[in-house]
Amino acid sequence: PRPRLPPISFCPFNQNYTIMMKLAVIAALAGSAAAFAPAPVTQTKTALSADLSNELGAQAPLGFFDPLGCVADGDKENFDRLRWVELKHGRIAMLAVVGYLTTYAGVRFPGAEDIPSGFAALDAIPGMVWAQMIATWTMMEAANQDQYAAPWGLNMNSLDDSPAEFKGDFRNGFLDFGWDKFSDDAKMRKRAIELNNGRAAQMGILGLMVHEK
Numbered sequence: 001p002r003p004r005l006p007p008i009s010f011c012p013f014n015q016n017y018t019i020m021m022k023l024a025v026i027a028a029l030a031g032s033a034a035a036f037a038p039a040p041v042t043q044t045k046t047a048l049s050a051d052l053s054n055e056l057g058a059q060a061p062l063g064f065f066d067p068l069g070c071v072a073d074g075d076k077e078n079f080d081r082l083r084w085v086e087l088k089h090g091r092i093a094m095l096a097v098v099g100y101l102t103t104y105a106g107v108r109f110p111g112a113e114d115i116p117s118g119f120a121a122l123d124a125i126p127g128m129v130w131a132q133m134i135a136t137w138t139m140m141e142a143a144n145q146d147q148y149a150a151p152w153g154l155n156m157n158s159l160d161d162s163p164a165e166f167k168g169d170f171r172n173g174f175l176d177f178g179w180d181k182f183s184d185d186a187k188m189r190k191r192a193i194e195l196n197n198g199r200a201a202q203m204g205i206l207g208l209m210v211h212e213k
Helices: 011-036 076-104 118-123 127-143 184-212
Strands: none
Touching (some): 076 118, 076 184, 118 184
């Protein structure tokens, strides 16, 4: 009698064939999607594109930290604008922290002894005091500008070119405090100190707000 051969199983072949077909379909879909995708644009190095990793504020421990990609295109002008926005918010936050701690320590203007400290004072401030505060804020905003570029950057006056060394330099040829005598390294170090103090103050006033609520 003829020897009986073992049965041939096609299961491994069928499984491999199924996997190969799925991969082929996926590759075809990816290729068709790529056909309708916009062609990549080659970015060229221009005057607006700059290496921002060594700019002011890019320091240890995070270095150049831009998780949202706000300046991923290397636009130096946009970077300077955002740096000034951060600097201004830091200055306001430093004033806010000092004001909060001052009133929490019990310091009050005459006639305001009954006003509570912290954010609870917002509901207890009289309307006339609100008017005085808003007027003060308006004058501070108008004064803390580069007057050589005209208030709010309108560039509509007849003054000479601005002597400001950076956005946020509001000396306007009047206040100095020995700044011009500092070396370039000392200036960058002091600007970094102000920026870091502003960052800490923003986190500090936020922490105080969360703690009160």
